[in-house]
Amino acid sequence: PSARFTLDPAFTVATVDPRLFGSFVEHLGRCVYTGIYEPGHPRANAAGLRTDVLELIRELGVTAIRYPGGNFVSGYKWEDSVGPVEQRPRRLEPAWRSTETNAFGLSEFIGFLRELGPEAEPMMAVNLGTRGVAEALELQEYANHPGGTELSDRRIAHGDKDPFGIRMWCLGNEMDGPWQIGHKSAADYGKLAAATARAMRMIEPDLELVACGSSGQGMPTFGAWESEVLEHTYDQVDFISMHAYYEELDGDRDSFLASAVDMESFIENVVATCDAVGARLKSKKRIHISFDEWNVWYLTRHQQQTADEPLDWPEAPRLLEDNYSVTDAVVFGSLLIALLRHADRVKVACLAQLVNVIAPILTEPGGPAWRQTTFFPFAAASRYGRGEVLRVEVDSPTYRTEKFGEVPLLHATAVRDPETGAVTVFAVNRSQDAELPLEVALRGCGLSAVQEHTVLTDADPDARNTLADPDRVVPRPQDGTALSDGVLRATLAPLSWNVIRLL
Ligand code: AHR
DSSP states (O other), X not given: OOEEEEEOTTSEEEEOOGGGGEEXXXXXXXXXXXXXXXXXXXXXXXXSBBHHHHHHHHHHTOOEEEESOSGGGGGOOGGGGSSOGGGSOOEEETTTTXXXXXXXXXXXXXXXXXHHOTTOEEEEXXXXXXXXXXXXXXXXXXXXXXXXXXXHHHHHHTTOOSOOOOOEEEESSOTTOTTSTTOOOHHHHHHHHHHHHHHHHHHOTTOEEEXXXXXOTTSTTTTHHHHHHHHHHTTTOSEEEEEXXXXXXXXXXXXXXXXXXXXXXXXXXXXXXXXXXXXXXXXXXXXXXXXXXXXEOOHHHHHHHHTTOOOOOOBSOOOSOOOOBHHHHHHHHHHHHHHHHTTTTEEEEEEEOSBSSSOSEEEOTTSOEEEOTTHHHHHHHXXXXXXXXXXXXXXXXXXXXXXXXXXXXXXXEEEEOTTTOOEEEEEEEOOSSOOEEEEEEEOSOOOOOEEEEEXXXXXXXXXXXXXXXXXXXXXXXXXXXXXXXXXXXXXXXXXXXXXXXXX
């Protein structure tokens, strides 16, 4: 049987905020050092940024970039990361048990964003683990004040005449997690986040501020945490954060392929919690979601590996360098579909992370940079997923999963460019072994042709791109997709991510 749905431009979810295609650069492993920054590399520019990596990041189409952590931010001393490089201190970095040289810091990060282009904007996190309101204000003054004060003049003396203009700030990171440096109760964190937000807005009322939500839906405090934090911060913040990572466990690929079921329910649960707090507070304001960490991550494997590691404080070690398969990329594409389907409330999302560390781009020190399988769904979604998300209610055959019960084989969304009327359908076939015929009724869309159907799939679901074979997996054109009498007909390969562009 076929899967089907109807598209009608009169029925929309929301306009996509470009920041849905954000990412994340943490001082973790080789994301910064030998990832984006490697002075002495044959492709490094004068600032030490790898131009081969910059080119790939531009192709990926990343917008907002969260920095500098992650768990790292909860021990971050921003003053260490500015000024003459030779005077910056080396520090123990407890979150990832590494040595931080501070060779790359705040100014270098802003320089990196400027190299990327106009869509790249900073999403700066402040340390609410070991620090508080005062240090957040100092960082804000150093970064954003034009001049004439001690801290803004210090920035100018450091060579950055223009303020950094950071509009979006995260108030700490995963403060609900016992692993977090300076981990807090919801009440303690909520009060600190509200006080920090209030003070930061005294300097710049128009900032966009993100309060920490739970670090995962499985946390014992999930729900209660959001509720209590928002009771304290509702009037002061614009976003609550969400984090989710998915992995295949115990060979249960069917459940893994349905990971987006969990992601969508997680979003709906957090939205419901935000709105319940808003109702209690009799507020008309709506809190939005900053899904500022999401990805496929083989976390269980990482935890097993690090359990007995010696504490030898390496510089830029190889950490969390997952090499993604085609299956991972299909799940990843499905997570992107989940985010787009909730574009009415998810305004910011950050793919965690950008280079080497659970990333769409891998590099070798002194050597090449290449695209992981997950690079392709992200690049296509960022390129063609701009505009209005159309409502998609799928009628699809289902399959049985251990974790989520019956799940539709088809996961899909569609985005319409309001200027040209062009529509792009993003669709995943979750079946491991069967093709899925798809029929889309196009009502009032004024579309007449299939411009392109590309598919990411492989006879080997475990195929991946490696240093030895960096282009093993790439999207390919799919023939046979046709539009006639207002109906799009396509066949979705087993275990595939599809991009169908209609004109
Ligand atoms: O992205 C890797 C880590 O995952 C981040 O540092 C932390 O916030 C999360 O637990």
